[in-house]
């Protein structure tokens with residue numbers, strides 16, 4: 001069907017070049033057909049009907065879901081197609097809250113843009129009559145259901161790329177909504193805050209939770225000094241907000257802009273990215289020596305960390321205990337740099353500028369505080385910081401280039417590449433090779449881990465051993481890799497995980513369009529910048545080496561573990577109530593067996609059966625109440641059972657009988673007495 | 674000892690956990706529990722390796738599924754065209770009034786009765802039709818006749834001679 005051939009588009013003959021649908025060919029032919037529900041990286045849904053074209057044989061068709069055929073005659077611009085497109089927009093607007101001027105998507109909303117572009121001058125249909133409340137519970141994302149046009153883009157993104165399926169259609173007909181499971185608040189479901197759904201939402205229905213006002217307040221507070229850090233992926237994307245091409249390096253302009261709006265010190269996250277590599281690589285070397293907790297998983301991506309806490313708590317010991325570069329930065333500023341400034345931690349306001357929406361969640365984790373105040377006070381995305389520049393009326397493209405402040409403003413090329421998928425792994429390889437190979441090791445460009453591919457595998461020789469490495473991006477890919485790991489189909493020594501496609505360059509806080517083309521350009525520039533960087537390996541960063549000596553008296557020791565490492569907690573996927581399995585209201589011994597994902601997979605159901613049978617056999621069924629409950633948050637260690645508010649972990653179908661006899665049954669006797 | 678979870682697991686297993694069978698599974702599970710509690714839907718999602726939002730989407734798409742507990746007697750008033758023309762509305766109204774249902778309520782406070790409307794039960798010759806618990810069909814009903822039927826159920830319940838509902842398991846407070 002899509003065999004190469006020719007077809008006619010608006011009177012012009014065009015080659016078919018293996019495209020799977022008409023839309024791609026039409027766009028290649030220079031006609032930018034509007035769409036809401038088409039994304040080249042997602043499956044085809046064909047619901048918005050904006051891409052309608054007229055064909056000679058089939059009449060009106062949706063270009064996105066029609067395969068090209070040799071000889072087809074297509075007209076994109078007819079009275080009918082224009083009228084229909086306008087009507088689609090009108091119908092959508094009729095059911096959409098039209099408070100455009102105050103919408104945070106204003107100016108970049110696709111609905112607004114297309115209404116203008118297609119010449120919609122009035123909306124002939126009724127107005128939306130009821131307003132439903134916004135969901136403000138997530139630290140990263142705001143959901144405004146009043147603005148949803150049901151395109152399903154978020155649904156497919158979260159399902160297909162992240163494998164999570166947080167969003168789906170619910171109800172039917174005119175009552176259809178896109179919502180979470182049981183219409184729960186976003187903070188009550190398994191959303192990992194990656195922001196990919198926000199990236200594809202064409203309207204203001206899903207937006208990033210803004211922290212801009214908080215940052216302005218800190219800047220204007222005379223008692224505070226604002227200390228900023230800039231993540232690698234920001235500097236190759238921010239220009240897009242000001243009309244520059246994806247992948248243009250605007251590092252110097254961002255520094256200049258930040259100084260102009262009143263940020264006290266502008267530092268580089270690369271500094272602590274180098275620290276991360278050094279700590280993590282040493283952690284890996286120790287684990288290899290002891291042969292424990294392998295493979296090591298990277299811990300820089302907070303969306304991945306939350307995912308692991310929710311779905312693979314048994315792997316948490318494998319996750320590197322290193323804090324992410326953002327949190328290492330916050331920690332060293334509040335614990336050490338603040339002293340240099342003669343300031344208390346609360347008077348130094350750490351501002352993070354990230355390509356990432358999940359970093360907002362990470363910054364609010366209770367573990368990351370110093371003297372009771374958060375290590376990172378606010379996280380702004382690339383788009384948000386551009387917004388601040390706009391609010392300050394800064395002519396961004398005309399800004400001169402300024403250099404980072406010292407000492408936390410220096411980073412190696414190995415830190416720079418953290419911004420692209422594979423970068424953390426390559427950085428570790430550079431460090432370890434430098435460590436074992438000594439000075440004669442030149443530049444190490446570790447190409448097999450680079451690129452946009454979802455799962456990459458590589459081997460590297462280190463200290464006479466061959467290490468097996470894997471690099472994944474996207475959580476659906478991660479899940480695939482983990483199941484290969486768990487089934488024994490594959491084994492690795494180290495795995496880098498980034499939740500966003502292509503790594504941080506494709507983060508949920510990056511400018512639109514955030515597609516493979518833009519991501520590839522941004523990553524390309526990062527590697528280009530790395531190529532000309534003198535400091536190649538983390539250990540080439542003299543300032544970092546010195547900081548380790550000065551602050552911690554070395555690497556991977558007690559001191560660094562206090563300031564630069566962290567711990568993880570198993571989390572439930574959904575906040576459910578306990579599930580009552582029998583109808584007793586009496587004062588019987590309460591036994592609840594966890595049926596969360598982890599426990600379910602380890603045979604929770606068989607444990608319940610075993611308990612029930614034993615209770616009956618021993619004639620104590622009347623004194624005991626066995627319930628299923630949804631996740632006791634002790635997922636790392638076999639099935640968890642709650643007996644009179646005490647949690648027994650490590651139960652399995654095999655030892656259930658023993659546990660019942662030794663730990664549960666005696667309590668019944670005690671109860672009876 | 675009653676073991677509802679065992680049934681749930683059996684149902685899922687009898688369909689080999691196939692996602693294509695989700696609707697059938699939900700149907701059977703609802704027969705078992707009389708409604709689809711949140712925890713049960715979450716369990717099904719976990720067992721079938723689909724997201725809870727997807728299961729919720731399917732469960733809310735079909736009118737036959739209920740996410741809130743229903744009464745012991747579920748009364749369905751057909752509101753298809755034929756029944757509508759022959760006066761299903763006054764019947765529905767009389768039922769609700771008699772049972773004291775107000776506003777958006779569809780189940781009585783004592784969990785005895787649920788009243789809902791359905792579009793066409795396919796028994797148009799008997800219009801207007803009311804079906805109680807899926808098997809007790811009342812044809813050519815009037816407001817008076819249906820209120821009479823309810824009164825009979827209430828008095829049987831009082832004497833403790835009610836026939837048990839066709840679904841096993843029954844509602845939570847039975």
Ligand code: SF4
Nearest residue numbers: 158191192194195197
């Ligand atoms: S932020 Fe990420 S995990 Fe959360 S709903 Fe959106 S795509 Fe899914």
Ligand code: SF4
Nearest residue numbers: 148149151152154201
């Ligand atoms: S929330 Fe946005 S992306 Fe999702 S269906 Fe609604 S408009 Fe589309």
Ligand code: FES
Nearest residue numbers: 035046048049064
């Ligand atoms: S893009 Fe073709 S129907 Fe939406």
